[in-house]
Amino acid sequence: MAQQPDEAVVVGVDGSEKDGRAVDWAAEEAAATGCGLHVLHCFPLQAEGLGVGPEIDVDELGTDTVERCRARARERHPQLEVTSEILLEDPAVALVRAPHHASAVVVGGRGLGRISGRLLGSVSQKVAARAHGVVVVVRDTEAVPDGPVVVGVDPGHTDLRVVEFGFTQASRLAVGVRLVHARHVRGDGLGDPRLRRALSAAAEQQAMALAELAEDWAVRYPEVAVDVREVARHPVEALTAESADASLLVVGSRGRSTLAGLCLGSVAHGVLHECPVVAVVRVR
Incomplete structure (x- = not known):
């Protein structure tokens, strides 16, 4: 695992199905701009009051998720430099901090209705509201690839x-x-x-x-x-x-x-x- 490189495209993942489209978009952007791709996976255990004992290896918990995302990015872009990081931190906090050293931050967003989405306070919404720089939210609805x-x-x-x-x-x-x-x-x-x-x-x-x-x-x-x-x-x-x-x-x-x-x-x-x-x- 490595710390976030400067000017990389950062993609936040959580192990859910919405990771796929976000990783694809981030990898395309990183490859096109010549930047590296940084996969960031967070566990908000402390924030939820669960606590973390010495018997829990955070890196081991997130390895499968991170490796799947790395493999997906390199499948389409074999030459792309892909780094990763696993943190014991609230995902929104980590992703809000990331743009200070990133060219863009990419997150997945579920297809929630407008009202319910706001009430839930999703990670993507918090990051888009607070982060500096560019935040790209990729929902689970497919865009038109050759559209304007x-x-x-x-x-x-x-x-x-x-x-x-x-x-x-x-x-x-x-x-x-x-x-x-x-x-x-x-x-x-x-x-x-x-x-x-x-x-x-x-x-x-x-x-x-x-x-x-x-x-x-x-x-x-x-x-x-x-x-x-x-x-x-x-x-x-x-x-x-x-x-x-x-x-x-x-x-x-x-x-x-x-x-x-x-x-x-x-x-x-x-x-x-x-x-x-x-x-x-x-x-x-």
Whole structure:
């Protein structure tokens, strides 16, 4: 077992069926970027009050799980450098810490409904909410391999790291990028013509900013076809619908540092329970 190498792609595993898709995605990313793959397996025994006696060998407990994941990654990428680590620690805590030295952290997520998923407080949800850097949540629903990379944007307010990650992934996968701007328009109070004019002017400015954003990144990545969608729906609904045929959905999140933040229903947390593969890019 080895400590996490710098800039590796870290995949968190727990021995369940959802490990498979997460390991596949992480291995593909590590091989494509030339980074190593680090398999991280945690036992939260102390956190659950079970205690650990000297007769328990933690490495021995997790060896089978880790070796299965290593073998799966190397089956597709024989030259990939794969390290592993087994910790006696809460998985969410370890995975939140991992991005400080990783290029990305990948975790599996079960296909739970939106409400039940939030109440359960899954590891994937906690990591996506708190971790810095890029967290990719791979659910047990298969994505469209040759589908576009969908990037949720808000013209004038989108962190460029979110867009850059989306275009980098699209270039690597040889697919297009779909920039989606969702405008959640409220219907109350629009009888006043001044409000209608103000909303119309704001929408026109956002459309211009979105077009400029698309043109700018099309120049940077000429090999990537760019599609622009403006949708008058709630952002979670819009991104879920627009990513139905996508290989990856990329969103930015400012995150929250408290458990209460997990219950507030941000766009990032909303799409985590709806879309097969979501990359959450933490922004300031």
